Amino acid sequence: MKTLLLKKEEVGRLICMKEVIGTVEEAYRAFSSDQVEQPDYIGIDLPSPRGEIDFKLGYYKANEVISMKASSGGFINNPTAHGVPSGMASIFLFDARSGALICVMDGSLILGLRTGASGAVSVMALARKNARKITSIGTGNQARMQIRAIHEIMKIEEIHAWDNSPETLSKYKADIESEFGIPVIMAASKKEAVEQADILITTTRGKGSLVETDWVKPGTHIVAIGTDQQGKQELDPGIFRNAKVVVDSIAQCTEKGETWHPLNENIITRDDIHGEIGEILLGKKPGRENDDEVTIFDSTGMAIQDNTTAGKIYRNAIERNVGTFFEFF
Amino acid sequence: MKTLLLKKEEVGRLICMKEVIGTVEEAYRAFSSDQVEQPDYIGIDLPSPRGEIDFKLGYYKANEVISMKASSGGFINNPTAHGVPSGMASIFLFDARSGALICVMDGSLILGLRTGASGAVSVMALARKNARKITSIGTGNQARMQIRAIHEIMKIEEIHAWDNSPETLSKYKADIESEFGIPVIMAASKKEAVEQADILITTTRGKGSLVETDWVKPGTHIVAIGTDQQGKQELDPGIFRNAKVVVDSIAQCTEKGETWHPLNENIITRDDIHGEIGEILLGKKPGRENDDEVTIFDSTGMAIQDNTTAGKIYRNAIERNVGTFFEFF
Missing domain, CATH: 3.30.1780.10 (ornithine cyclodeaminase, domain 1)
Known part of the structure; x- marks a missing residue:
């Protein structure tokens, strides 16, 4: 053998x-x-x-x-x-x-590869067809992977990026611009960055630096990557209130994903979760239905x-x- | 690396x-x-x-x-x-x-090796010092491993063996006699074999062919190997009533070892389990205390x-x- x-x-x-x-x-x-x-x-x-x-x-x-x-x-x-x-x-x-x-x-x-790819798969299923601007909250390795993957499936016109470390942010800008030729705008604040987003990607590993509800404009697709354990959080739970919530696994996301927080605060119920991304890919459930809805993809990662x-x-x-x-x- | x-x-x-x-x-x-x-x-x-x-x-x-x-x-x-x-x-x-x-x-x-060795370790801790005769109920690969291991730590004078397959039994006799020079007596019945035992080893994988309580003479040490899952059983639970019961892991044996059966039938309580073999080896608990007690070692196997x-x-x-x-x- x-x-x-x-x-x-x-x-x-x-x-x-x-x-x-x-x-x-x-x-x-x-x-x-x-x-x-x-x-x-x-x-x-x-x-x-x-x-x-x-x-x-x-x-x-x-x-x-x-x-x-x-x-x-x-x-x-x-x-x-x-x-x-x-x-x-x-x-x-x-x-x-x-x-x-x-x-x-x-x-x-x-x-790194499969987590990057998960964001791109969600973009195909849930982002607006005319989405061009990406906002990246967090600019570490996984933030780069997300761009590497999304770059394969759509044209990215510009990236608005924010990080709590200015050095990490500058390095990200230099790397992304040289690798992909996509202009990176270093945002002065998270708010400024988020307000620009057609697609918002959070990869901070959930250290509690939250994206606030008011900053998210209609039609945004959010790729929530950083929260895969209890104790991590990247989004204000209020964002979930009127959003279309899609998860990789309902079992995992309700227990330890970003989705746990709005459930825990009774902002949404389990029934408010639109479904698993696999159901959308299989055509069992619709993906994005209009250009105004906010969609959230909560990725916890699966074996x-x-x-x-x-x-x-x-x-x-x-x-x-x-x-x-x-x-x- | x-x-x-x-x-x-x-x-x-x-x-x-x-x-x-x-x-x-x-x-x-x-x-x-x-x-x-x-x-x-x-x-x-x-x-x-x-x-x-x-x-x-x-x-x-x-x-x-x-x-x-x-x-x-x-x-x-x-x-x-x-x-x-x-x-x-x-x-x-x-x-x-x-x-x-x-x-x-x-x-x-x-x-195979570590399961064989587990029987030998229990013999050192729990069998009578003058034990010489082994009875083997079950004569497959693990029955051989038990002899191979116990042979390393004591003199075996004779082996009484029983199996529900006469061919397996004859093959065992031939193999053991040629490998170790220990005479193997093929028993006509389980009862006859068990009555001879200083040390009784059961390795049938628990297909329900039980050793009965009356057959076990005082001073016998029982090595119960075959039961490591719910649904398997090799010993009449009555044997546990007056025996010194030693397990590899209390958690495992009470859930899926031979010890589960007398617990389930309320023949013994959890407090009647003398202890884990590790506690005896460490001197935290006594091993055999006289030549008359029946000792049972329930081995479920541990990572x-x-x-x-x-x-x-x-x-x-x-x-x-x-x-x-x-x-x-």
């Missing part, structure tokens, strides 16, 4: 953002078609200055692939003490027809996104003869 | 049963000293004729090793359809100081046994320069 080993550099060569947009779309459709099993994740929390290591399991029935992603994060002393990044990830793929371990790949690129993306990387590797086979027995 | 890859054949060369007895003892002590975290396992059940694939996570604080064992079982068509065994296992080791993936090893030998055993294999591999290093990034 042969197991394919894929290094980070090979993983990077084996998939492009356009393909990841496709695999994430596939993941959402599968999730809303009863093609997915995702048990609760398990993990170990380590004492500070270490972080946590989590294990996320997903089964994609149509493809008969089971994926287990092991990802660590928050080991802040790693670079100096161990010469490795503060977070690492590995993905293990099993053939669900036999239970065999078919692939071990570095997983450090996949989280099935890792599964479909890693599965595609694996198939590409086999096709292109990339990687190293190892016989464990 | 380098990850060590170990094949089944290398794993087999890197550890002997004597060492596994040591690593299992270490696991039990660690478990009863607050040195262990073992989240509930997660898994995927596949439709027949496939089985299940389970993921068991363990963290051993003293060694700073996190282990994840992926094990599949019950894929009955595997040998003919896919040319692989019906069950397979892989173990992934992470350095808990950094979160790095340090080792991927074939795990198919470890379950920490895989952890300490795989950790030892990894350290042996590094020391002896065995295995293949792979740089995932």
